Amino acid sequence: MSDNVIHATDSNFNQQVLESDVPVLVDFWAPWCGPCRMIAPALDQLATEYAGKAKVVKVDIDQNQATALKYHVRSIPMLLMFKNGQVQATQVGAVGKPQLAQLIDQVL
Numbered sequence: 558m559s560d561n562v563i564h565a566t567d568s569n570f571n572q573q574v575l576e577s578d579v580p581v582l583v584d585f586w587a588p589w590c591g592p593c594r595m596i597a598p599a600l601d602q603l604a605t606e607y608a609g610k611a612k613v614v615k616v617d618i619d620q621n622q623a624t625a626l627k628y629h630v631r632s633i634p635m636l637l638m639f640k641n642g643q644v645q646a647t648q649v650g651a652v653g654k655p656q657l658a659q660l661i662d663q664v665l
Contacts, residue, residue: 561604563614567623573614575642580611580664582657585628585635587619592651593634599654603661611661640664 565573565583574581584600586593604613618625618633628637628644638646638660645664648656 561608561613562601563612565614565616565621565624567621570616570621570624573612574639577612577639579609580638580640580645580661582611582613582661583637583639584613584615585618585625585630585637586615586633587617590633596634596651596657599657602654603657606658607661610665636660638664 563573574583582600582603584593584596586597588594600613600615607613616624618630628635632649634649634651636648636657637644638648646660648660
């Protein structure tokens with residue numbers, strides 16, 4: 558796993574995501590989710606490629622149910638792109654690295 562991927566919790570989500578000075582791609586996932594594990598390598602690569610310009614944050618929905626409820630996570634993986642504390646884009650389901658990069662690029 559990339560050192561650039563941040564694992565956020567209910568307690569630090571505001572600090573890691575909403576108060577971030579760069580756009581943040583949030584991956585709502587769970588360890589038992591096959592499609593979530595499938596996109597993890599692409600997220601690791603993007604976290605490295607966009608270091609300093611955007612952040613990649615993962616939120617385990619089993620461990621952080623309050624945050625998952627707040628953002629109406631009903632199926633995973635669910636990716637939300639945040640900028641200035643606001644959701645700018647949403648992607649539900651596993652997609653390839655180009656589509657994930659596009660989520661980030663549209664808010665940079």
